[in-house]
Amino acid sequence: MNPFEMVAIIVIVVAVAGMVRSHHRTQAARAERPAGPDAETSARLNVLEERIRVLERIATDKRSRLSDEIDSL
Structure with a gap:
């Protein structure tokens, strides 16, 4: 595996982790708000x-x- 592939994999992993974290924060914020x-x-x-x-x-x-x-x- 060359260095370019390693950097690309790291960037992809960090991006996916950021999206997952953002999704969880959004879900938590929705749960705290009253429904009506x-x-x-x-x-x-x-x-x-x-x-x-x-x-x-x-x-x-x-x-x-x-x-x-x-x-x-």
């Missing part, structure tokens, strides 16, 4: 959905009604 959204995230999402509904209603309402609603705020 927490209560705070769900509450914020509900607030944002309500705001979007209001904005959609304002954008699709007639112009005179829009002015009345803005004035009432």
Whole structure:
């Protein structure tokens, strides 16, 4: 076995070991994260959905009604 083959084998082994280590770290990080959204995230999402509904209603309402609603705020 010549020196070039030895260097190539070492490089391949190191690259494969790095990929395996990276895969294991990724799997460990996924295991630590919670599966679903927490209560705070769900509450914020509900607030944002309500705001979007209001904005959609304002954008699709007639112009005179829009002015009345803005004035009432």
